[in-house]
Amino acid sequence: MRIGVITFPxxxxxxxxxxxxxxxxxxxxxxxxGDHDLQGVDAxxxxxxxxxxxxxxxxxxxxxxxxxxxxxxxxxxxxxxxGICNGFQMLAEARLVPGAHTRNAHQxxxxxxxxxxxxxxxxxxxxxxxxxxxxxxxxxNADGRFVADPATIERIxxxxxxxxxxxxxxxxxxxxxxxxxxxxRGNVVGLMPHPEHATxxxxxxxxxxxxxxxxDGLRFFTSALDALLARA
Amino acid sequence: MPTIVVEVMPKAEILDPQGKAVAGALERLGKxxxxxxxxxxxxxxxxDGPADEALLTEVRELAVEMLSNSVIEDxxxxxxxxxxxxxxxH
Numbered sequence: 001m002r003i004g005v006i007t008f009p010x011x012x013x014x015x016x017x018x019x020x021x022x023x024x025x026x027x028x029x030x031x032x033x034g035d036h037d038l039q040g041v042d043a044x045x046x047x048x049x050x051x052x053x054x055x056x057x058x059x060x061x062x063x064x065x066x067x068x069x070x071x072x073x074x075x076x077x078x079x080x081x082x083g084i085c086n087g088f089q090m091l092a093e094a095r096l097v098p099g100a101h102t103r104n105a106h107q108x109x110x111x112x113x114x115x116x117x118x119x120x121x122x123x124x125x126x127x128x129x130x131x132x133x134x135x136x137x138x139x140x141n142a143d144g145r146f147v148a149d150p151a152t153i154e155r156i157x158x159x160x161x162x163x164x165x166x167x168x169x170x171x172x173x174x175x176x177x178x179x180x181x182x183x184x185r186g187n188v189v190g191l192m193p194h195p196e197h198a199t200x201x202x203x204x205x206x207x208x209x210x211x212x213x214x215x216d217g218l219r220f221f222t223s224a225l226d227a228l229l230a231r232a
Numbered sequence: 233m234p235t236i237v238v239e240v241m242p243k244a245e246i247l248d249p250q251g252k253a254v255a256g257a258l259e260r261l262g263k264x265x266x267x268x269x270x271x272x273x274x275x276x277x278x279x280d281g282p283a284d285e286a287l288l289t290e291v292r293e294l295a296v297e298m299l300s301n302s303v304i305e306d307x308x309x310x311x312x313x314x315x316x317x318x319x320x321x322h
Contacts, residue, residue, distance in 0.1 A: 064298065
Protein backbone atom coordinates (compact mmCIF):
# COMPACT_ATOMS: atom_id res chain seq x y z
CA MET A 1 0.00 0.00 0.00
CA ARG A 2 1.31 3.44 -0.96
CA ILE A 3 0.63 6.48 1.21
CA GLY A 4 1.47 9.89 -0.26
CA VAL A 5 2.82 12.76 1.84
CA ILE A 6 2.49 16.15 0.19
CA THR A 7 5.28 18.70 0.62
CA PHE A 8 4.17 22.36 0.53
CA PRO A 9 6.45 25.42 0.68
CA UNK A 10 7.15 25.59 4.42
CA UNK A 11 6.22 22.01 5.32
CA UNK A 12 8.41 20.83 8.21
CA UNK A 13 7.22 17.37 9.12
CA UNK A 14 6.83 15.74 5.71
CA UNK A 15 9.93 13.58 6.21
CA UNK A 16 8.80 12.46 9.67
CA UNK A 17 5.38 11.62 8.22
CA UNK A 18 6.98 9.49 5.49
CA UNK A 19 9.04 7.80 8.21
CA UNK A 20 5.86 7.04 10.18
CA UNK A 21 4.27 5.56 7.07
CA UNK A 22 7.31 3.33 6.53
CA UNK A 23 7.44 2.21 10.18
CA UNK A 24 3.76 1.23 9.90
CA UNK A 25 4.57 -1.05 7.00
CA UNK A 26 3.33 1.01 4.06
CA UNK A 27 5.31 2.58 1.23
CA UNK A 28 5.69 6.36 1.57
CA UNK A 29 5.44 8.43 -1.61
CA UNK A 30 6.71 12.03 -1.69
CA UNK A 31 4.21 14.30 -3.49
CA UNK A 32 4.68 17.96 -4.50
CA UNK A 33 2.13 20.75 -3.97
CA GLY A 34 2.68 22.19 -7.44
CA ASP A 35 1.80 18.99 -9.31
CA HIS A 36 -1.60 17.81 -10.45
CA ASP A 37 -0.57 14.21 -9.74
CA LEU A 38 -1.24 11.91 -6.77
CA GLN A 39 0.94 9.20 -8.41
CA GLY A 40 -1.72 6.58 -7.79
CA VAL A 41 -1.35 6.55 -3.99
CA ASP A 42 -3.94 4.78 -1.82
CA ALA A 43 -4.02 7.36 0.99
CA UNK A 44 -2.73 10.87 1.71
CA UNK A 45 -1.07 12.76 4.54
CA UNK A 46 -0.98 16.57 4.63
CA UNK A 47 1.93 17.21 7.02
CA UNK A 48 2.64 19.88 9.60
CA UNK A 49 4.73 22.98 9.21
CA UNK A 50 4.22 26.65 8.46
CA UNK A 51 3.30 26.68 4.78
CA UNK A 52 3.65 30.15 3.26
CA UNK A 53 4.70 31.42 6.71
CA UNK A 54 1.07 31.20 7.90
CA UNK A 55 0.42 34.29 5.74
CA UNK A 56 -3.23 35.25 5.17
CA UNK A 57 -4.40 32.49 7.58
CA UNK A 58 -2.62 29.29 8.63
CA UNK A 59 -3.02 26.79 5.79
CA UNK A 60 -5.06 29.19 3.64
CA UNK A 61 -2.65 29.64 0.75
CA UNK A 62 -1.51 26.00 0.68
CA UNK A 63 -5.16 24.87 0.62
CA UNK A 64 -5.39 26.58 -2.81
CA UNK A 65 -2.33 24.73 -4.19
CA UNK A 66 -2.56 22.98 -7.57
CA UNK A 67 -2.51 19.48 -6.02
CA UNK A 68 -5.44 20.33 -3.73
CA UNK A 69 -7.87 19.89 -6.64
CA UNK A 70 -6.86 16.22 -6.78
CA UNK A 71 -6.82 15.96 -2.97
CA UNK A 72 -10.40 17.27 -2.74
CA UNK A 73 -11.59 14.84 -5.45
CA UNK A 74 -9.84 11.91 -3.73
CA UNK A 75 -11.21 12.87 -0.31
CA UNK A 76 -14.73 13.14 -1.67
CA UNK A 77 -14.42 9.71 -3.29
CA UNK A 78 -13.45 8.10 0.03
CA UNK A 79 -9.65 8.01 0.03
CA UNK A 80 -8.20 8.10 3.57
CA UNK A 81 -6.72 11.58 4.13
CA UNK A 82 -4.95 12.69 7.32
CA GLY A 83 -4.17 16.35 8.02
CA ILE A 84 -1.68 17.00 10.81
CA CYS A 85 -1.38 20.46 12.37
CA ASN A 86 -0.80 22.74 9.34
CA GLY A 87 -2.36 19.93 7.27
CA PHE A 88 -5.44 20.06 9.53
CA GLN A 89 -5.60 23.83 8.96
CA MET A 90 -5.45 23.18 5.18
CA LEU A 91 -8.28 20.60 5.37
CA ALA A 92 -10.41 23.12 7.28
CA GLU A 93 -9.58 25.91 4.81
CA ALA A 94 -10.52 23.55 1.95
CA ARG A 95 -13.79 22.78 3.79
CA LEU A 96 -12.99 19.05 3.82
CA VAL A 97 -13.50 19.06 7.59
CA PRO A 98 -15.63 21.45 9.68
CA GLY A 99 -14.34 24.41 11.67
CA ALA A 100 -11.37 26.76 11.51
CA HIS A 101 -8.31 27.69 13.56
CA THR A 102 -7.30 30.91 15.24
CA ARG A 103 -4.32 32.03 17.31
CA ASN A 104 -3.97 30.10 20.61
CA ALA A 105 -6.03 31.81 23.31
CA HIS A 106 -2.89 32.48 25.38
CA GLN A 107 -1.15 33.91 22.23
CA UNK A 108 1.92 31.72 22.69
CA UNK A 109 3.44 28.99 20.58
CA UNK A 110 3.18 25.79 22.63
CA UNK A 111 4.98 22.45 22.56
CA UNK A 112 4.04 19.65 24.91
CA UNK A 113 3.47 15.92 25.08
CA UNK A 114 -0.33 16.03 25.00
CA UNK A 115 -2.78 13.47 26.34
CA UNK A 116 -5.71 12.95 23.98
CA UNK A 117 -8.88 10.92 24.39
CA UNK A 118 -9.95 8.97 21.32
CA UNK A 119 -13.60 9.92 20.83
CA UNK A 120 -14.18 8.07 17.57
CA UNK A 121 -12.31 4.81 16.95
CA UNK A 122 -14.07 4.01 13.70
CA UNK A 123 -12.52 6.51 11.26
CA UNK A 124 -10.04 5.39 8.60
CA UNK A 125 -7.17 6.57 10.82
CA UNK A 126 -8.31 5.44 14.29
CA UNK A 127 -9.54 1.81 14.16
CA UNK A 128 -6.43 0.61 16.02
CA UNK A 129 -7.46 2.65 19.06
CA UNK A 130 -10.10 1.83 21.66
CA UNK A 131 -13.04 4.20 22.04
CA UNK A 132 -12.23 6.39 25.06
CA UNK A 133 -8.55 5.37 25.11
CA UNK A 134 -6.05 7.96 26.32
CA UNK A 135 -2.98 8.38 24.11
CA UNK A 136 0.05 10.69 24.20
CA UNK A 137 0.98 12.64 21.07
CA UNK A 138 3.33 15.64 20.80
CA UNK A 139 1.65 18.99 20.14
CA UNK A 140 3.36 22.11 18.76
CA ASN A 141 1.49 25.04 17.28
CA ALA A 142 0.66 28.74 17.43
CA ASP A 143 -2.68 28.78 15.60
CA GLY A 144 -4.24 25.69 17.13
CA ARG A 145 -7.46 26.98 18.64
CA PHE A 146 -10.29 25.03 16.98
CA VAL A 147 -13.44 27.09 16.54
CA ALA A 148 -16.80 26.70 14.81
CA ASP A 149 -20.23 28.22 15.29
CA PRO A 150 -22.45 26.66 18.01
CA ALA A 151 -24.69 24.85 15.48
CA THR A 152 -21.66 23.20 13.84
CA ILE A 153 -20.22 22.20 17.22
CA GLU A 154 -23.55 20.63 18.22
CA ARG A 155 -23.75 18.78 14.89
CA ILE A 156 -20.22 17.37 14.91
CA UNK A 157 -20.52 16.38 18.59
CA UNK A 158 -23.78 14.59 17.79
CA UNK A 159 -22.52 12.90 14.63
CA UNK A 160 -19.30 11.53 16.13
CA UNK A 161 -17.15 13.88 14.06
CA UNK A 162 -15.10 14.89 17.10
CA UNK A 163 -12.30 12.31 16.86
CA UNK A 164 -9.84 13.50 19.53
CA UNK A 165 -10.24 15.64 22.62
CA UNK A 166 -7.49 17.32 24.67
CA UNK A 167 -7.40 15.66 28.08
CA UNK A 168 -6.21 17.03 31.48
CA UNK A 169 -5.14 20.30 29.78
CA UNK A 170 -6.70 22.35 26.99
CA UNK A 171 -3.48 23.75 25.49
CA UNK A 172 -4.92 26.43 23.19
CA UNK A 173 -8.51 27.28 24.11
CA UNK A 174 -10.13 25.01 21.51
CA UNK A 175 -13.91 24.84 21.87
CA UNK A 176 -15.04 21.72 23.79
CA UNK A 177 -11.33 20.70 24.06
CA UNK A 178 -11.55 19.53 20.42
CA UNK A 179 -8.14 18.35 19.13
CA UNK A 180 -9.24 16.56 15.97
CA UNK A 181 -12.29 16.11 13.77
CA UNK A 182 -13.35 14.13 10.70
CA UNK A 183 -15.67 14.56 7.75
CA UNK A 184 -19.11 12.91 7.73
CA ARG A 185 -17.78 9.80 6.04
CA GLY A 186 -14.83 9.38 8.44
CA ASN A 187 -12.18 9.01 5.74
CA VAL A 188 -10.79 12.53 6.21
CA VAL A 189 -9.32 13.22 9.67
CA GLY A 190 -7.54 16.34 10.87
CA LEU A 191 -5.84 16.97 14.22
CA MET A 192 -3.42 19.51 15.67
CA PRO A 193 -1.06 17.11 17.54
CA HIS A 194 1.61 15.22 15.60
CA PRO A 195 1.25 11.41 15.46
CA GLU A 196 4.30 11.16 13.17
CA HIS A 197 6.44 12.26 16.14
CA ALA A 198 5.30 9.24 18.17
CA THR A 199 6.15 6.32 15.93
CA UNK A 200 9.56 5.03 17.07
CA UNK A 201 10.82 4.05 20.57
CA UNK A 202 13.48 6.52 21.73
CA UNK A 203 12.14 9.37 19.60
CA UNK A 204 8.59 9.74 20.88
CA UNK A 205 6.91 11.56 23.77
CA UNK A 206 7.68 10.66 27.37
CA UNK A 207 5.35 8.10 28.90
CA UNK A 208 4.97 6.70 32.41
CA UNK A 209 7.00 3.69 31.25
CA UNK A 210 10.09 5.51 29.98
CA UNK A 211 11.39 8.71 28.46
CA UNK A 212 10.76 9.20 24.73
CA UNK A 213 9.08 5.79 24.51
CA UNK A 214 5.65 6.85 23.21
CA UNK A 215 4.59 5.26 19.93
CA ASP A 216 0.83 5.86 20.01
CA GLY A 217 1.12 7.78 16.73
CA LEU A 218 2.08 4.66 14.83
CA ARG A 219 -1.47 3.35 15.12
CA PHE A 220 -2.79 6.21 12.97
CA PHE A 221 -0.84 4.79 10.07
CA THR A 222 -1.50 1.11 10.83
CA SER A 223 -5.22 1.94 11.05
CA ALA A 224 -5.12 3.46 7.56
CA LEU A 225 -3.17 0.49 6.26
CA ASP A 226 -5.87 -1.83 7.61
CA ALA A 227 -8.61 0.33 6.07
CA LEU A 228 -6.85 0.08 2.71
CA LEU A 229 -6.28 -3.68 2.96
CA ALA A 230 -9.96 -4.16 3.86
CA ARG A 231 -10.96 -2.25 0.71
CA ALA A 232 -8.47 -4.07 -1.55
CA MET B 233 -3.44 53.08 -10.67
CA PRO B 234 -6.79 52.21 -9.01
CA THR B 235 -6.64 50.51 -5.62
CA ILE B 236 -9.43 48.36 -4.26
CA VAL B 237 -9.57 48.07 -0.49
CA VAL B 238 -10.95 45.01 1.29
CA GLU B 239 -11.42 45.08 5.05
CA VAL B 240 -11.86 41.90 7.08
CA MET B 241 -12.59 41.59 10.80
CA PRO B 242 -12.74 38.61 13.15
CA LYS B 243 -16.36 37.75 13.93
CA ALA B 244 -17.66 39.44 17.07
CA GLU B 245 -18.09 36.13 18.92
CA ILE B 246 -14.57 34.89 18.07
CA LEU B 247 -11.88 35.52 20.67
CA ASP B 248 -9.30 37.96 19.25
CA PRO B 249 -6.13 37.37 21.31
CA GLN B 250 -4.22 40.15 19.47
CA GLY B 251 -6.90 42.71 20.24
CA LYS B 252 -7.08 41.50 23.82
CA ALA B 253 -3.31 41.95 24.23
CA VAL B 254 -3.49 45.52 22.90
CA ALA B 255 -6.45 46.28 25.15
CA GLY B 256 -4.41 45.03 28.10
CA ALA B 257 -1.50 47.28 27.11
CA LEU B 258 -3.78 50.33 26.83
CA GLU B 259 -5.14 49.61 30.27
CA ARG B 260 -1.62 49.39 31.69
CA LEU B 261 -0.84 52.75 30.05
CA GLY B 262 -3.77 54.27 31.88
CA LYS B 263 -5.85 54.74 28.71
CA UNK B 264 -9.06 53.90 30.48
CA UNK B 265 -11.42 55.34 27.84
CA UNK B 266 -11.40 52.09 25.81
CA UNK B 267 -13.39 49.03 26.72
CA UNK B 268 -12.10 46.82 23.92
CA UNK B 269 -9.80 46.46 20.92
CA UNK B 270 -10.28 44.18 17.93
CA UNK B 271 -7.73 43.80 15.15
CA UNK B 272 -8.67 43.07 11.58
CA UNK B 273 -7.02 43.09 8.16
CA UNK B 274 -6.93 45.55 5.30
CA UNK B 275 -6.01 44.34 1.81
CA UNK B 276 -5.09 46.80 -0.96
CA UNK B 277 -5.47 45.31 -4.43
CA UNK B 278 -3.99 47.43 -7.21
CA UNK B 279 -4.91 47.13 -10.88
CA ASP B 280 -3.76 48.70 -14.13
CA GLY B 281 -7.27 48.56 -15.57
CA PRO B 282 -10.43 50.34 -14.44
CA ALA B 283 -11.91 49.45 -11.05
CA ASP B 284 -15.30 48.93 -12.67
CA GLU B 285 -18.34 47.07 -11.37
CA ALA B 286 -17.24 43.79 -12.99
CA LEU B 287 -13.90 43.87 -11.19
CA LEU B 288 -15.54 44.91 -7.93
CA THR B 289 -17.90 41.96 -8.21
CA GLU B 290 -14.90 39.69 -8.66
CA VAL B 291 -13.15 41.23 -5.66
CA ARG B 292 -16.28 40.81 -3.50
CA GLU B 293 -16.30 37.10 -4.39
CA LEU B 294 -12.56 36.78 -3.69
CA ALA B 295 -13.01 38.61 -0.40
CA VAL B 296 -15.53 36.01 0.79
CA GLU B 297 -13.91 32.94 -0.75
CA MET B 298 -10.21 33.55 -0.14
CA LEU B 299 -9.27 36.79 1.63
CA SER B 300 -11.49 35.83 4.57
CA ASN B 301 -12.67 32.60 6.18
CA SER B 302 -16.40 32.84 6.90
CA VAL B 303 -16.09 30.50 9.89
CA ILE B 304 -14.07 33.09 11.81
CA GLU B 305 -14.17 36.36 9.85
CA ASP B 306 -16.51 38.83 8.16
CA UNK B 307 -15.82 40.99 5.12
CA UNK B 308 -16.60 44.46 6.43
CA UNK B 309 -16.15 46.48 3.24
CA UNK B 310 -14.97 46.44 -0.36
CA UNK B 311 -14.28 49.91 -1.77
CA UNK B 312 -12.23 51.84 -4.30
CA UNK B 313 -9.56 54.13 -2.88
CA UNK B 314 -10.12 57.74 -3.97
CA UNK B 315 -6.81 59.14 -5.18
CA UNK B 316 -7.88 62.77 -5.18
CA UNK B 317 -5.85 65.00 -2.79
CA UNK B 318 -8.48 64.96 -0.10
CA UNK B 319 -8.91 61.25 -0.75
CA UNK B 320 -11.43 59.20 1.15
CA UNK B 321 -12.62 55.74 0.27
CA HIS B 322 -16.04 55.58 -1.32
